[in-house]
Amino acid sequence: MTLIEELQALAKQARADLKEKRAENLDQIRVAYLGKKGKVTAALKAMKDVDPADRKTVGQVGNQVRQEIQGLIEEQKQAQAEKALAKQLAAETVDVTLPGAKPRLGNRHVLQQIMDEIEGHFLGLGYQVIDDPIDSPEIETDEYNFERENLPKDHPARDMQDTFYVTPEILLRTQTSPVQSRVLEKHDFSKGPLKMIAPGKVYRRDTDDATHSHQFHQVEGLVVGKNITMADLKGTLLSIMQELFGEKHQIRLRPSYFPFTEPSVEVDVSWDEVTADTKPEDIRWIEVLGAGMTHPNVLKMDGVDPEEYAAFAFGLGPDRFAMLKYGVEDIRQFYLNDMRFLDQFNERGN
Ligand code: PHE
Numbered sequence: 001m002t003l004i005e006e007l008q009a010l011a012k013q014a015r016a017d018l019k020e021k022r023a024e025n026l027d028q029i030r031v032a033y034l035g036k037k038g039k040v041t042a043a044l045k046a047m048k049d050v051d052p053a054d055r056k057t058v059g060q061v062g063n064q065v066r067q068e069i070q071g072l073i074e075e076q077k078q079a080q081a082e083k084a085l086a087k088q089l090a091a092e093t094v095d096v097t098l099p100g101a102k103p104r105l106g107n108r109h110v111l112q113q114i115m116d117e118i119e120g121h122f123l124g125l126g127y128q129v130i131d132d133p134i135d136s137p138e139i140e141t142d143e144y145n146f147e148r149e150n151l152p153k154d155h156p157a158r159d160m161q162d163t164f165y166v167t168p169e170i171l172l173r174t175q176t177s178p179v180q181s182r183v184l185e186k187h188d189f190s191k192g193p194l195k196m197i198a199p200g201k202v203y204r205r206d207t208d209d210a211t212h213s214h215q216f217h218q219v220e221g222l223v224v225g226k227n228i229t230m231a232d233l234k235g236t237l238l239s240i241m242q243e244l245f246g247e248k249h250q251i252r253l254r255p256s257y258f259p260f261t262e263p264s265v266e267v268d269v270s271w272d273e274v275t276a277d278t279k280p281e282d283i284r285w286i287e288v289l290g291a292g293m294t295h296p297n298v299l300k301m302d303g304v305d306p307e308e309y310a311a312f313a314f315g316l317g318p319d320r321f322a323m324l325k326y327g328v329e330d331i332r333q334f335y336l337n338d339m340r341f342l343d344q345f346n347e348r349g350n
Contacts, residue, residue, distance in 0.1 A: 145175070180198075199220075261290075
């Protein structure tokens with residue numbers, strides 16, 4: 001067999017190999033033929049024995065064979081890559097006709113809904129809403145939470161509010177009343193009276209049970225101006241109660257005690273609607289909030305002259321409202337984040 005025949009035989013064999021082993025390791029085939037110790041390389045080593053007159057032709061055939069094998073390998077590589085890509089594309093096809101996964105829609109918590117309703121009502125009456133961490137911090141000082149609310153350190157009424165202390169002077173606020181002082185002491189009366197509400201979380205060292213939670217909510221209200229009277233307080237409370245319970249509900253004020261108001265009242269709202277025909281003895285009353293005319297000491301401590309200005313304040317509990325309004329018997333339900341419970345108060349109507 002001449003060298004040319006030998007090279008042509010190698011080319012034929014390579015074609016066959018590449019056909020057969022389509023998906024096989026192309027690199028192995030390349031090394032087997034064209035590598036340093038490959039078959040074509042070995043055959044070409046015999047060039048030195050070829051008659052110099054024939055060398056050119058043999059060299060050309062050698063090159064052709066080389067190029068052919070190289071070309072075939074490239075072709076195969078390309079074909080394999082295309083096949084792999086097609087396979088991947090097929091696997092990753094998205095069926096755009098499939099129905100999408102419905103995202104679960106969020107919803108305001110029932111307590112948030114009530115607080116927003118209260119806020120909306122008072123915004124409509126021209127009140128400011130204070131709920132920033134500077135004027136309404138949940139971690140308070142003893143001074144603002146108690147002393148500025150007319151509750152000095154040895155005052156027995158401190159027992160009304162079991163407190164979480166961080167240090168002897170710093171605590172988790174037990175009421176939103178300290179926000180009154182924080183805002184009032186900065187108020188510029190040349191710009192008019194102060195009308196504010198402060199919604200927020202409060203904390204008490206209570207053991208959780210059906211009617212107590214160590215954390216709950218309050219919405220504080222404060223109005224300071226000239227000639228503010230108890231009648232203004234009553235009218236304001238009647239308007240918010242009718243907003244929350246319905247227009248036909250009435251309120252009644254009963255004397256009570258808070259250290260920072262004098263006189264102080266507890267406010268009841270009628271459970272049923274009251275009409276001209278309702279006999280007073282048939283009305284069922286439920287207690288909903290505490291309120292009163294701000295104590296002159298509190299005004300003085302906040303830098304306001306009680307001879308010139310008067311004020312009323314109230315503190316209402318959204319948790320209690322929600323319990324009454326929706327017949328929820330256990331306050332802990334509001335804090336368990338059980339979707340089955342919370343979804344009953346969704347605003348989507350389903
Ligand atoms: N801060 C009182 C409480 O938590 C409620 C209250 C607020 C009463 C304002 C009167 C005036 O019990």
